[in-house]
Amino acid sequence: MKLIVSVLFVSIIPFLPTSWSAESLEWEFNAPEETRGWRGEGVEGSRVQGGIFQIMGMEQFQLISPPNLGIPAQEDPYLRIRFLFRSPRYLRVFWQPRSGKSVLVPDVIQPLFDRNFHTSWIPLTEKLEYRDTIEQLGLIFGGRPGWVDIDSIEILPFSLSRYLQDQWSEFLAPRRLHPGTINSLNSPRLFNKPFISWLNRLALLILLIGAIVYYKASKANRVKIVTLFGMAILALWIIYDVRETYSQFKIVEEIHQTYIQPLPEEKTFPALGDFYRFVEFCRKYIPDDSIFELLPKPYWPFDCRLKYFLYPARMEKEIVTSYFQNLLPKYFIVYNAPGIIFDPGTQRLMTKDGKTVYSEKGRLISRYNPSSFIYKAAEEN
Ligand SMILES: [Ca+2]
Numbered sequence: 001m002k003l004i005v006s007v008l009f010v011s012i013i014p015f016l017p018t019s020w021s022a023e024s025l026e027w028e029f030n031a032p033e034e035t036r037g038w039r040g041e042g043v044e045g046s047r048v049q050g051g052i053f054q055i056m057g058m059e060q061f062q063l064i065s066p067p068n069l070g071i072p073a074q075e076d077p078y079l080r081i082r083f084l085f086r087s088p089r090y091l092r093v094f095w096q097p098r099s100g101k102s103v104l105v106p107d108v109i110q111p112l113f114d115r116n117f118h119t120s121w122i123p124l125t126e127k128l129e130y131r132d133t134i135e136q137l138g139l140i141f142g143g144r145p146g147w148v149d150i151d152s153i154e155i156l157p158f159s160l161s162r163y164l165q166d167q168w169s170e171f172l173a174p175r176r177l178h179p180g181t182i183n184s185l186n187s188p189r190l191f192n193k194p195f196i197s198w199l200n201r202l203a204l205l206i207l208l209i210g211a212i213v214y215y216k217a218s219k220a221n222r223v224k225i226v227t228l229f230g231m232a233i234l235a236l237w238i239i240y241d242v243r244e245t246y247s248q249f250k251i252v253e254e255i256h257q258t259y260i261q262p263l264p265e266e267k268t269f270p271a272l273g274d275f276y277r278f279v280e281f282c283r284k285y286i287p288d289d290s291i292f293e294l295l296p297k298p299y300w301p302f303d304c305r306l307k308y309f310l311y312p313a314r315m316e317k318e319i320v321t322s323y324f325q326n327l328l329p330k331y332f333i334v335y336n337a338p339g340i341i342f343d344p345g346t347q348r349l350m351t352k353d354g355k356t357v358y359s360e361k362g363r364l365i366s367r368y369n370p371s372s373f374i375y376k377a378a379e380e381n
Pocket of ligand 1: 028029030050051052150151152
């Protein structure tokens with residue numbers, strides 16, 4: 001809310017030139033050298049890939065900036081960070097002044113798990129409170145261990161135009177397609193709150209003002225007033241609907257580009273990826289009179305589908321094995337499992353670490369991709 005107030009306030013006064021330049025305090029992470037000076041605590045792995053700084057950490061981990069930043073605190077600098085949280089549940093920020101204890105910023109950033117990058121503006125100082133310099137910045141990620149992708153970090157004076165640009169991008173951020181999309185409505189974020197919550201507040205305000213105006217008006221005008229305020233609420237509903245329609249349009253566009261337009265051999269499906277192409281591959285190599293086992297186990301949502309598509313070949317089950325004994329050849333289907341390998345030396349099918357051996361003797365029938373293949377166990381005579 002503080003931010004909104006300051007936006008309203010800043011929007012009244014014309015743009016003021018800022019006294020310090022933040023050019024050097026921008027990290028785009030386009031090359032691994034750009035992480036120089038940054039260090040981690042509780043970080044288990046990191047890499048720079050495609051302009052993104054990816055960090056994996058424990059339950060709580062910290063990313064600490066290079067020292068000696070020397071940013072005057074009275075300039076009210078902001079941290080602008082563009083990120084995608086894979087697992088952590090929150091981001092907190094602290095900074096180290098030239099003298100004294102480090103300062104924990106009150107704002108807590110809680111990410112949306114919509115597989116989009118998001119941009120946050122975090123005020124680092126409370127106005128008139130600090131008369132020091134910010135020497136070092138720390139980011140605390142916590143709540144759950146895992147990966148965070150950081151596209152860029154900036155420490156900069158507040159810029160209304162860039163802030164509004166970021167809010168507009170947040171508002172138009174696409175809703176990613178997942179199988180449940182069709183059953184749910186979503187609300188984009190605007191000024192760190194769901195769009196629908198802003199509309200709800202507006203609707204409540206209209207209702208309150210409407211009630212006051214209604215009771216103050218003469219009887220003759222009341223019908224007009226009800227109509228007018230009813231139309232205002234209807235307008236809010238239409239605004240929400242227009243934004244949701246835009247989301248639906250983007251989803252249809254994504255479905256078209258990803259799942260309809262590609263050639264059959266390049267097609268993928270939501271949540272199932274290239275599975276149907278893999279089914280075609282299996283149909284070619286798994287004979288009707290055979291038993292097969294899909295690895296790794298359990299393997300929802302592929303197991304039930306494979307059972308259906310490969311019929312009359314039978315999926316491995318106790319009852320199947322006890323009925324057919326060793327009469328039918330046995331196949332293993334390995335799908336997207338880099339941890340399961342065919343060892344050509346011993347002809348065994350086993351986990352990479354050798355802890356589990358699925359079959360002692362057999363041969364590789366065909367490979368679909370480096371981590372997917374069909375193996376046939378040697379028949380006992
Ligand atoms: Ca970047």
